[in-house]
Amino acid sequence: MARAARVSVATPRLVAAAAGEVWRADRLGTVVAAAYQIVGAGAALGVVAAGKLTFDALLAPEQAALGLTPALFLLAFATALSGAVGPLQTQQHRLLGERVSQRVWDRLLDTTARADLVTYESSGFATTLERIQQNALTRPFAVTTSLLGLTGSLLGVVTLSAALIGVEPLLVPILLAAGLPAVLLSRWASRSEFAFAHRLTALFRRRNYLRQLLTQRPYAAELRAFEAAGPLRARHQELNDEVAAALRTQVRRRQLIAALTTAGVAVALTAALLAIIELVRRGRISLAEAGAAAIAVRLLSGQLSTMFGAIGGLLESAPFLADLERFVASGPPAPPRGRKRPLREGVALTGVGFRYPGQERPAVDDVDLKIGAGEVVALVGENGSGKTTLAKIVAGLYQPDAGTRSWDGTDAPAPDVRASTTVIFQDFVRYQLSLRDNIVISDGGGDADPGRVADAADRAGVLPAARRLPDGLDTMLGRDLDEGVDLSGGQWQRVALARALYRDTDLVVLDEPAAALDPRAEHELFADVRAMLGGRAALLISHRFSSTRLADRIYVMDAGRVVESGTHDELMARAGQYAELYRLQSSAYH
Numbered sequence: 266m267a268r269a270a271r272v273s274v275a276t277p278r279l280v281a282a283a284a285g286e287v288w289r290a291d292r293l294g295t296v297v298a299a300a301y302q303i304v305g306a307g308a309a310l311g312v313v314a315a316g317k318l319t320f321d322a323l324l325a326p327e328q329a330a331l332g333l334t335p336a337l338f339l340l341a342f343a344t345a346l347s348g349a350v351g352p353l354q355t356q357q358h359r360l361l362g363e364r365v366s367q368r369v370w371d372r373l374l375d376t377t378a379r380a381d382l383v384t385y386e387s388s389g390f391a392t393t394l395e396r397i398q399q400n401a402l403t404r405p406f407a408v409t410t411s412l413l414g415l416t417g418s419l420l421g422v423v424t425l426s427a428a429l430i431g432v433e434p435l436l437v438p439i440l441l442a443a444g445l446p447a448v449l450l451s452r453w454a455s456r457s458e459f460a461f462a463h464r465l466t467a468l469f470r471r472r473n474y475l476r477q478l479l480t481q482r483p484y485a486a487e488l489r490a491f492e493a494a495g496p497l498r499a500r501h502q503e504l505n506d507e508v509a510a511a512l513r514t515q516v517r518r519r520q521l522i523a524a525l526t527t528a529g530v531a532v533a534l535t536a537a538l539l540a541i542i543e544l545v546r547r548g549r550i551s552l553a554e555a556g557a558a559a560i561a562v563r564l565l566s567g568q569l570s571t572m573f574g575a576i577g578g579l580l581e582s583a584p585f586l587a588d589l590e591r592f593v594a595s596g597p598p599a600p601p602r603g604r605k606r607p608l609r610e611g612v613a614l615t616g617v618g619f620r621y622p623g624q625e626r627p628a629v630d631d632v633d634l635k636i637g638a639g640e641v642v643a644l645v646g647e648n649g650s651g652k653t654t655l656a657k658i659v660a661g662l663y664q665p666d667a668g669t670r671s672w673d674g675t676d677a678p679a680p681d682v683r684a685s686t687t688v689i690f691q692d693f694v695r696y697q698l699s700l701r702d703n704i705v706i707s708d709g710g711g712d713a714d715p716g717r718v719a720d721a722a723d724r725a726g727v728l729p730a731a732r733r734l735p736d737g738l739d740t741m742l743g744r745d746l747d748e749g750v751d752l753s754g755g756q757w758q759r760v761a762l763a764r765a766l767y768r769d770t771d772l773v774v775l776d777e778p779a780a781a782l783d784p785r786a787e788h789e790l791f792a793d794v795r796a797m798l799g800g801r802a803a804l805l806i807s808h809r810f811s812s813t814r815l816a817d818r819i820y821v822m823d824a825g826r827v828v829e830s831g832t833h834d835e836l837m838a839r840a841g842q843y844a845e846l847y848r849l850q851s852s853a854y855h
């Protein structure tokens with residue numbers, strides 16, 4: 266309730282802010298839309314005036330200002346103009362709506378880009394983002410349409426009321442009386458609509474996910490292999506039923522609100538028309554005046570409906586606008602652009618701990634780790650032991666909750682660490698762009714340096730595949746956009762490696778860089794990993810111990826902690842967890 270009150274108080278500010286957005290998105294478009302609105306209101310007035318002139322010409326030709334034919338022409342013109350404005354407006358709104366949507370999307374994308382990785386990965390963020398996308402993005406435009414409607418109808422209401430007051434002042438308050446219930450009913454509609462959107466977001470998210478699974482290419486093969494489409498369709502159907510049931514209830518509620526509002530307007534209209542008949546009966550107004558008054562009453566009631574509808578629209582949009590504003594304001598300020606630093610001594614983590622929001626156990630606990638300049642350091646451990654989390658801390662993507670991360674002995678800010686480190690994740694992105702863009706995107710995209718592209722591609726072993734592609738480095742990759750050529754999993758992995766090397770930082774974090782490589786390719790990569798890295802320091806995560814045994818130092822993680830560290834030989838001599846895992850793995854090949 267307190268929240269509803271706050272939103273009501275904030276409504277004018279929210280509406281003004283939304284209108285400001287529309288104005289900034291397309292000034293000329295807004296002016297044109299407003300002009301149509303004014304023409305529409307003027308045309309409605311013209312219909313009344315021409316109606317009055319027509320009645321005068323019919324009933325009292327001797328006193329009429331215009332002959333019947335010109336009066337009828339005027340009436341036809343005003344009616345046609347009033348009818349034509351609607352479609353013109355609709356088309357203009359399509360254009361304006363697109364520009365506004367682009368602008369609001371920009372604000373949304375700015376907010377999501379600013380959010381740090383932890384915020385981004387939290388489930389609340391995704392749900393709010395979905396709700397904003399589903400419900401709030403179109404609101405600034407809807408508000409402007411309502412505002413324009415309100416302006417036009419207000420103009421109509423004022424002028425038509427003035428015309429009616431000339432005939433009988435009582436007619437205006439009779440019609441206006443329909444307003445209060447209409448506004449109260451819109452407040453009810455607004456609250457119920459926001460609550461409905463809130464309730465349904467999680468349902469929509471789940472349904473959208475199933476739709477992606479059922480329609481997108483990466484899932485097509487597995488879904489067919491498991492014949493999983495059937496069960497997934499059944500779940501989709503359950504969600505459809507739930508959505509339809511919730512929507513049915515909401516639609517019924519809105520229909521009831523609409524019916525009550527219309528009934529209020531109809532009662533007021535009937536009362537006004539009865540009053541006009543009564544006035545004629547008592548001889549207070551002439552028949553011509555009564556005819557014009559009836560037209561004016563009908564038009565005024567229409568304008569009042571538009572006005573109340575517009576007010577209702579504004580009230581309905583307010584909570585969604587507040588939601589949008591809250592979301593845009595919730596993002597932290599954009600982090601400063603990081604400065605790329607060379608790595609002269611090394612990176613060190615001391616007593617580092619990290620806990621994911623809402624998780625009880627830390628994913629990384631009291632970890633000490635060092636990567637000297639030019640060193641290759643390996644991180645091994647069982648699934649879920651915290652390797653990827655630790656890699657994200659090293660790369661500056663997560664800030665440790667405890668302990669310190671130092672760069673060349675100083676406490677480097679996270680943006681600097683990010684700018685000075687390159688990470689390739691297990692689930693690296695397969696950009697549906699050209700092969701060249703897939704490589705250069707790691708260093709700002711922009712103008713590619715052909716020499717550096719060729720060097721990175723060569724080191725990562727991409728060149729043999731590139732030579733077989735129809736347009737070499739300029740071949741579009743991926744099949745999602747129809748035009749591309751798909752690569753094998755291993756070839757994609759080499760492209761990701763080339764991307765890491767193109768960025769040219771002194772520290773590289775590679776999370777399972779050889780998972781998709783064939784044994785020969787993996788052997789070649791690791792036998793000569795230092796040559797591939799070209800002097801860069803590397804943190805290498807791998808489950809394949811053959812890949813990591815040549816590392817300068819190996820850290821073994823278990824349940825978030827580093828339980829052992831040393832060279833391969835030292836760890837084997839210790840006969841601890843590493844030695845056990847290593848033996849387990851090598852025995853599989855004997």
Ligand SMILES: Nc1ncnc2c1ncn2[C@@H]1O[C@H](COP(=O)(O)OP(=O)(O)OP(=O)(O)O)[C@@H](O)[C@H]1O
Binds near residue numbers: 624628655
């Ligand atoms: N975004 C997240 N939110 C909450 N918990 C997470 C998140 N990411 C990982 N975890 C949890 O943190 C722990 C460590 O995960 P992490 O991905 O770092 O392990 P890993 O050693 O890289 O595993 P794997 O070898 O399977 O890749 C796991 O228990 C995991 O469930």
